[in-house]
Amino acid sequence: MATPKNVSHSAGGSHAGEPHEHITPLSVYLGVFGALMVLTVVTVVISELGIPEPWNLVVAMIVAITKASLVCSVFMHLVWDKRLNTVVLLGAVFFMLVFFTLTMVDLLSRGMVDEINDQDVMLEEQKAVWQSCMDEKQDWAACKDKLPKGYWFKDPNYVEDHGGGHGGDHAKDDHAKDDHAKDDHAKDAGGH
Amino acid sequence: MDHHDDHGHDHHDEPSYLVYGKEKGMAAFLKGWFVTVDHKRIGILYLISVLFFFLIAGMAALIVRTELMTAAPDMLTGDQYNIAFTLHGGIMVFLVIIPLTPAALGNFVLPLMLGAKDVAFPKLNLASLYVYWTGAALLVYAVLGGGFDTGWTFYTPYSTQAVGPVTWALLGAFTLGFSSIFTGLNFIVTIHKMRAPGMGFFRMPLMLWALYATALTQLLATPVLAITLALVVMERIMGVGIFNPELGGDPVLMQHFFWFYSHPAVYIMILPAFGIISELVSVHSRKRIFGYGAIALSSVSIALIGFLVWGHHMFVSGQSELSGVVFSFLTFFVAVPTAIKIFSWVGTMWGGSIRFNTPMLYTLSFLFLFLIGGLTGLFLSTMASDVHLHDTYFVVAHFHYVMASGAVISFLGGLHHWWPKMFGTMYNETLGKIGALIIFIGFNLTFFPQFVMGSRGMPRRYHEYVPEFESLHWMSTIGSYVLAAGLFLVMFYLLYALFKGPKAADNPWGAVTLEWETATPPIEHNFHHTPVCVRGPYDFPEIDESLGKGHH
Amino acid sequence: MANAHAHDPNRPAWVAHFFQSGEQQIESAKFGMWLFLAQEILFFSGLFMAYVAFRWLYPETWLAGADQLDKVMGGINTVVLITSSFTMALAVRAAQTKNPTALKINLLLTILFACGFMVVKYFEYTHKFHLGIFPADHYAYAGSTGLMPVFFAIYYCLTGLHGIHVVIGIGVLAWLLILAQKGRFMDGNYVLLENVGLYWHLVDLVWIFLFPLLYLVK
Numbered sequence: 025m026a027t028p029k030n031v032s033h034s035a036g037g038s039h040a041g042e043p044h045e046h047i048t049p050l051s052v053y054l055g056v057f058g059a060l061m062v063l064t065v066v067t068v069v070i071s072e073l074g075i076p077e078p079w080n081l082v083v084a085m086i087v088a089i090t091k092a093s094l095v096c097s098v099f100m101h102l103v104w105d106k107r108l109n110t111v112v113l114l115g116a117v118f119f120m121l122v123f124f125t126l127t128m129v130d131l132l133s134r135g136m137v138d139e140i141n142d143q144d145v146m147l148e149e150q151k152a153v154w155q156s157c158m159d160e161k162q163d164w165a166a167c168k169d170k171l172p173k174g175y176w177f178k179d180p181n182y183v184e185d186h187g188g189g190h191g192g193d194h195a196k197d198d199h200a201k202d203d204h205a206k207d208d209h210a211k212d213a214g215g216h
Numbered sequence: 217m218d219h220h221d222d223h224g225h226d227h228h229d230e231p232s233y234l235v236y237g238k239e240k241g242m243a244a245f246l247k248g249w250f251v252t253v254d255h256k257r258i259g260i261l262y263l264i265s266v267l268f269f270f271l272i273a274g275m276a277a278l279i280v281r282t283e284l285m286t287a288a289p290d291m292l293t294g295d296q297y298n299i300a301f302t303l304h305g306g307i308m309v310f311l312v313i314i315p316l317t318p319a320a321l322g323n324f325v326l327p328l329m330l331g332a333k334d335v336a337f338p339k340l341n342l343a344s345l346y347v348y349w350t351g352a353a354l355l356v357y358a359v360l361g362g363g364f365d366t367g368w369t370f371y372t373p374y375s376t377q378a379v380g381p382v383t384w385a386l387l388g389a390f391t392l393g394f395s396s397i398f399t400g401l402n403f404i405v406t407i408h409k410m411r412a413p414g415m416g417f418f419r420m421p422l423m424l425w426a427l428y429a430t431a432l433t434q435l436l437a438t439p440v441l442a443i444t445l446a447l448v449v450m451e452r453i454m455g456v457g458i459f460n461p462e463l464g465g466d467p468v469l470m471q472h473f474f475w476f477y478s479h480p481a482v483y484i485m486i487l488p489a490f491g492i493i494s495e496l497v498s499v500h501s502r503k504r505i506f507g508y509g510a511i512a513l514s515s516v517s518i519a520l521i522g523f524l525v526w527g528h529h530m531f532v533s534g535q536s537e538l539s540g541v542v543f544s545f546l547t548f549f550v551a552v553p554t555a556i557k558i559f560s561w562v563g564t565m566w567g568g569s570i571r572f573n574t575p576m577l578y579t580l581s582f583l584f585l586f587l588i589g590g591l592t593g594l595f596l597s598t599m600a601s602d603v604h605l606h607d608t609y610f611v612v613a614h615f616h617y618v619m620a621s622g623a624v625i626s627f628l629g630g631l632h633h634w635w636p637k638m639f640g641t642m643y644n645e646t647l648g649k650i651g652a653l654i655i656f657i658g659f660n661l662t663f664f665p666q667f668v669m670g671s672r673g674m675p676r677r678y679h680e681y682v683p684e685f686e687s688l689h690w691m692s693t694i695g696s697y698v699l700a701a702g703l704f705l706v707m708f709y710l711l712y713a714l715f716k717g718p719k720a721a722d723n724p725w726g727a728v729t730l731e732w733e734t735a736t737p738p739i740e741h742n743f744h745h746t747p748v749c750v751r752g753p754y755d756f757p758e759i760d761e762s763l764g765k766g767h768h
Numbered sequence: 769m770a771n772a773h774a775h776d777p778n779r780p781a782w783v784a785h786f787f788q789s790g791e792q793q794i795e796s797a798k799f800g801m802w803l804f805l806a807q808e809i810l811f812f813s814g815l816f817m818a819y820v821a822f823r824w825l826y827p828e829t830w831l832a833g834a835d836q837l838d839k840v841m842g843g844i845n846t847v848v849l850i851t852s853s854f855t856m857a858l859a860v861r862a863a864q865t866k867n868p869t870a871l872k873i874n875l876l877l878t879i880l881f882a883c884g885f886m887v888v889k890y891f892e893y894t895h896k897f898h899l900g901i902f903p904a905d906h907y908a909y910a911g912s913t914g915l916m917p918v919f920f921a922i923y924y925c926l927t928g929l930h931g932i933h934v935v936i937g938i939g940v941l942a943w944l945l946i947l948a949q950k951g952r953f954m955d956g957n958y959v960l961l962e963n964v965g966l967y968w969h970l971v972d973l974v975w976i977f978l979f980p981l982l983y984l985v986k
Contacts, residue, residue, distance in 0.1 A: 027840040064979075071980065092976055116807070126526075128824070129539045131536075132824070334786040409799065443814030677800050
C-alpha cells in the first residue's frame, strides 16, 4: 500500500470509502519544475562545449535521464506509488536496451570477419562515387543515381578520417572509378 | 465430486451467460452479444472468429500441399503459389495462432479460474475484439484485392517494392497487433489485482501463470512489430529509406526489428499451450502437478529469455558472424525451462490415475509431438547446422511440430476439456477419441517427411522441385488430407454437440480449480459471491496417500 | 451492467461490480496505464533503434543534419512541454485537493501549451519544406551533404510520431476539460485524470530525449 504522507481528509460521511492518496506539496512540484528548467539550460550549454565523441552523447544522455527521472518520480508520482508501477517502467526500458544492444552487436561487428573480397570492392566503389560527388559539388538527387547497388557500411566521409590522406586515396579512387564504371554498366545490363 | 462451498449451484433462477437476454427479443440479443462486456461472450466470439480463419488458412494450406504433390508446377503459377503460402502463413500467424488460446480460451477461463467476476477492463476487452475484426477486415481486403506474395515475414527489400495490396496487409497486421496488446494488458492487470482472497501467486492454476507470461510478451514485443510494419508502410508510400540500401539504409535492420517481435511471438503462441497441458495432465491423471514452482517460474523465464534470441532467424541473412554466435548461445538457454516443463508433466503422469479420454489423448499427442519439435529446434539454433537447414523444409517441419502440434493440438485438448463448462453440453467421447487419433496420424504423416526432405536440401517456398523429393512430398500431402479429415470430424461432432449434445454434468472431470465451482455454463456474473480460495489448484481430495509419490 | 449484489454502504457508486473496492479499481486503472506506457516506450523504441544505428553509421551526416535544425525552436518546445507537464501535475493536485477552479485552469493551460508546441512545430516544418527538406521521396534540398535524407527520414518519423501523440493528447485533454466543467473528478475518483496525466508526461519524456538527440548533435 502506498504510505500516505499528506492524506486527503474526508469531509464527512459522503467521502467514506474513498481511497487515500498522497498529495504532493506545491513546493515540491515547483522545485522539480525549476530543476527541469535549469537542466534544460544545462543540456544546451554542454552541447556547445565541444566535448569529443562519444562522450558528448553520454553526457547528454545522463542529463536527459536525470530530467526523465525527475518527471517520472515526482510528476508521475512513482516515488509514492506502488513499486510495481516502477518495475513496469524499468522493465520496458530494460527490454528497449536489450533491443538496442543486441542489434548493435550485429551492426558494430559487420565486416569483422574478412569473408568475401567483393564487399571491400563494393565499399571502395561507393566511396569513390561519393568522393567525386562531393568534389564536383553535385547535389543529392544527381548523386543518388550514380550509386552502385549494395550495402553501405560507413559514412562516405569516412575516407577523410582514416589515414591515407586526401591525395593518396583520391588517386586510387580515380582508378577505381574508371575500372568499375564498365562493371556498373555490365551489372545494370544483366541484373534486375 | 466435492466442493468446499455450494454457492456454485445456487442459481437464483439466473440464466446462464449463453442465453441471458435472449428472451427480450432479437435486438436485445444482438446487443447482448455484440456490445457485450462479458468476458465469456467475448471469448466465444473470438473462438468463432479464430476457428473461421483457421478454416480459411487451412484451405490455403491444402492448396499449397496439393500443388506440391507433384514436382512439376501443374496447378498454380509461381506467383499464385507465393500468394497461397503467404495467405496460409499470414492468416495463421496473425489471425489464428496468436489470439488462439489467450483470446478464445483465455478470455473465457481466466476470470473464472481467478475467482473474479470479469477481467479488469471489460470495455477494453470488447475493444480488443473489435480491433481484431478491423485488422481481419484489412487483411481480408488485401487478400481479395489480389493477395500479397511477400511471405508472412514481409522482408525488405521485396515488401517495400512489391506491387499489390501489401500496404493493406501491413496495416491489417499493425491493427491486429493492438488487439493482442490490449488483451495482454488486461490479463496482466487482472492477474495482479483480481485474484480471489486466499489465492496468492503460487496458488494460481498453472494455466494462469502461462497466460501471465504470455501477456507480458504480448505487451512488450508487439509494439515493436507495430513500429516495424509502420516503417515498411512509410517506405512503400513515402520512400523513407531506413531499410533501403540505395538510400543508406539496411534491409537486415528490418529483420532485426521484425524478429524482435516475431520470436517472442512464437512464445505467445506456445506458452498458453503449456498452460493448458499443465491443467489437462494434472486433472486427467488425477494427480497433483509435479514441480508446480518449476513450471510456474519456467513460464516466466521462457517469456523473458525469449526476448534475447531473435537473431537465430537471421544466421544467413547478412548479420555479422559474432552476433550469430551470440544469438546461438543465448538460444540454447531457452530450451532449459521448456525441458523442465516436459519432465514435470511426465512426472505428473507417473503414478497417477490416468484417464485416456479425449483431452488426455490430445495431451499425450502434444507431449510426443512437441518434444520432437522442440528437439529439432536445437539443430536450428546451432549456427553450423542452421546454415544448411535454413530455408529448407526442416524449418517448416520444426515450426509446424511446435506450432501446429503445440498450439493447435493443445488448444483442441483445452477446447474439449472446457467444452462442458463453456456450453453445458457434452460431445461424443468415441468420436472425440477417433478425431484425436486421426489428427495425430495425419499430423505426423504430413510433417515428418518434411524433416527428411529438408535435411536432404528441399528448399521452402518453392512450388516446383527436383523429382527426388516427390515421394516424400506425396506422403506429406496425403498426410495433410488425413489431418484435414480429422479436423473436419472434430468440427462436425462439436457443432452437433453444441446444438444437440447431452447436458453436461457440472464438473465432469472432478477438477478442483475455481472455474468448476460455478454453474455449468456459468451465469453472467460468474460467481454470486466472491469465492475464497482455500487450497491449491491440484489438491484432489482423494489423492492416493499410499503411493507416497504424490506430494510435491 | 446491473449490479445484483448488496452494496456495502461504504462502497462508492463509481466502483464497478466486478471490483471488490474502490481501492482495487483505482490501483488496477493506474497499473493498467503504466502497462500501456510500457508498450508506448517499446513502440517508440523502434524509431530510437533506427536512430542509434544510423547515427553510428553516419556520424558526419548527423552533424550536418542537426545543423539544419533550429535549436531555438527546439529549446522553446522543450520548455513549453515541461511547463505543460507541470500544469498537468497541478491539475491532478487540484482534483486531489478538490479545487475545481484550479483543475480547469491547469487543464486549460496544459492544452494551451500543447497547442503552442504544435504551432512551433508547424513553423519548423514549413521552414524545412521551404528549403526542400521533405520526407523521403520528395527530398529536394540543394545543400545536402552525405546521407542527410536518412537523417531527415528519422527526424520526420520521430518528431511526426511524437506530434501525433501530442495532437491525440490535446484531444483527450479537451475532453477532460469538458468533464471537469461538468463537475467530475471532485469525488475522490480522479484516476482517469491521473492516467491522462501519465500519458502526457510520457509525451514530455519522449521529447526530453528527442531534443538533445536531434537538435544538439555537435
